[in-house]
Amino acid sequence: MSKSIKFYFDILSPYSYFGFEGITKNKNVWKTSVELKPFLLGAIIKGSENKGMPLTNPLKTKYVMKDLTFSAQYLGVPFRVPKDYVNLMMTTSSVIPQRVLVASKLRDGEAKMENLTKKLGHLFWAYGKPIFTSDQIQEVLRYSQVPNSDELFKLSESSEVKEILKENTKEALDQGCFGAPWTHIVDNSTGNVIQAVFGSDRLPQIAHFVGEEFKN
Template identity: 35%
Template sequence: MMRLLQLRTMASAAGTKKIEFFYDIFSPYTWFAFEVLMRYKKHWNIDLELKPFLLAAVAKEAGNTAPMLVPNKAFYMGKDLVRCAKYFKVPLKMVENPHELVLVKGSIIPNRFLIATDLLYPQYLEPLSRALWMEVWNKDEDFTQIEILSRAGLTCGMNQEELSRVLEHMTHQETKDRLKAHSKQALEYRAFGSPSIVAHVGGKPMLFFGSDRFPVLAQEIGEKWLGPDPDDPEPKL
């Protein structure tokens, strides 16, 4: 009986598909993709790795332009994000000044906060990512400010000592190097934006961009797509 259980465990592990999720909380569409993958962790046989990266660096190296800097795209996004938020069941709200977010604030500070957290307390990376998205894309707060970072850290469950260690570790070279490494790795996969989802099947990486490629991703990894919320009794396929 024990041998049978071991064989089943080995078979299950062998069939597990590795998925790397390269993301920047700077991106509102990435929040949708993030929540979908979090919901599917218990439904798909996947090993999910969260990898914060710097979207500005990746986009620049890839020759990409921020959608909000293209007038027609910016106009489209203002309406499309509202529709997508409803579809994906994510409490996103439009920020008052998206151009300031893109051109002035940037995301290097919150991304270093995420990286430092992952290095010291990886168990908080998922809830902290969500908490930071809530701060900027729900409450329209400045996530480059220590006060906002601290609130997100406490919201995700950190105690004061853990929070202090993370804030201090943000300035360490290890944190900066890890963020650069994630960005470089995404570029090696030919990424150009966020989210960049890399699925490894049969030893080969496959890149999927955006929050609307899940039916195709499911097809390629041999899993079933049940809509944006697989636990919904009436799924939206």
């Protein structure tokens, strides 16, 4: 059975950042196609009525704070815990950068969007540079190598882009998504999702299931 992968991520989720780094490190040598899909974690949490998110429980928060550094070191991904982490995660919306990523994919294609995601991920998760307001993301785009960045930002505010972001989120919710990152393994002959996978620590398992070798 020929299979393909859809990888749903939100730049505000640190495990999405880890998962994104992991899957993009591998996908260029895989035969299996991997599509990278920005979605909205906030809408996923609401839509799934997930009341068990780590940062709503003090014990899990404490665990996550240590686990992030532990995981980043293992994965070889540059990372530090942002200042005022819990408050930031609970009060920040990622809708503006996520729309910019959708716009980038729409205008410039998958590979350019992948590069921009990596850039935004490193800026925020390794250097603590905020990327969440219009001003912040416009500044980042201007100083990056994105051509016509003002036009890209304008596109990110279009109803077409908003609709794609909603559609990506709905696709994941329809398959029972309750967190990020989230992966669909699709049977190419029917287009059906045959396995949905939660989390960044299942990449070796996903690779095995689609018949690819995983490199850490």
